Amino acid sequence: GESVGLHLPTLSVQEGDNSIINCAYSNSASDYFIWYKQESGKGPQFIIDIRSNMDKRQGQRVTVLLNKTVKHLSLQIAATQPGDSAVYFCAEARGNNRLAFGKGNQVVVIP
Amino acid sequence: GAVVSQHPSWVICKSGTSVKIECRSLDFQATTMFWYRQFPKQSLMLMATSNEGSKATYEQGVEKDKFLINHASLTLSTLTVTSAHPEDSSFYICSARDRARNNEKLFFGSGTQLSVL
Numbered sequence: 608g609e610s611v612g613l614h615l616p617t618l619s620v621q622e623g624d625n626s627i628i629n630c631a632y633s634n635s636a637s638d639y640f641i642w643y644k645q646e647s648g649k650g651p652q653f654i655i656d657i658r659s660n661m662d663k664r665q666g667q668r669v670t671v672l673l674n675k676t677v678k679h680l681s682l683q684i685a686a687t688q689p690g691d692s693a694v695y696f697c698a699e700a701r702g703n704n705r706l707a708f709g710k711g712n713q714v715v716v717i718p
Numbered sequence: 719g720a721v722v723s724q725h726p727s728w729v730i731c732k733s734g735t736s737v738k739i740e741c742r743s744l745d746f747q748a749t750t751m752f753w754y755r756q757f758p759k760q761s762l763m764l765m766a767t768s769n770e771g772s773k774a775t776y777e778q779g780v781e782k783d784k785f786l787i788n789h790a791s792l793t794l795s796t797l798t799v800t801s802a803h804p805e806d807s808s809f810y811i812c813s814a815r816d817r818a819r820n821n822e823k824l825f826f827g828s829g830t831q832l833s834v835l
Binding site for chain 1: 722724752754759760761762763764767809811813822823824825826827828829831
């Protein structure tokens with residue numbers, strides 16, 4: 608049958624600017640969160656993770672913020688580069704450490 | 719380190735045939751591997767958890783007789799899509815956890831694009 612149009616939320620960002628990608632998670636019992644980057648036709652690539660006993664963690668050019676009160680996770684990318692163009696997924700660890708993925712956000716970097 | 723190899727990267731088959739996808743951890747041992755499927759513009763949906771030496775655990779709504787999982791060694795899990803139909807066309811991705819590392823970090827394969835004609 609005909610599928611309803613599916614469109615990922617898209618963030619267009621100028622090269623060199625900072626990007627912020629948001630994610631709302633569903634399970635208040637989740638205690639481990641990860642951001643993945645997925646390029647077209649490839650598997651997810653680990654970016655950064657954070658445990659629930661922290662509210663901020665920094666990596667190379669990336670920062671993850673966790674707000675457990677409102678069950679919100681964000682990924683900040685500093686000085687966005689063309690190679691950052693991809694779909695970004697947040698994931699939360701649930702029972703038995705199985706990962707549940709969020710819906711994904713498309714980032715398009717404009718040169 | 720921590721490389722997961724998935725093969726084949728793409729496959730086209732006729733309706734009614736079976737397709738086997740392999741997932742190998744190349745430089746670590748994985749007691750647990752996970753199989754996901756992903757439709758275009760959608761997120762990854764967990765299909766099943768593959769445990770070395772035991773039966774796989776399937777997510778609700780996933781037919782275990784349709785998607786056969788075998789995890790016969792610490793470095794290999796296979797997913798067989800039996801009697802494939804066009805609606806099984808999807809991107810299948812495996813992931814594995816390094817049993818030597820005491821964390822939840824998963825390493826993903828590069829995915830297999832299945833197209834059923």
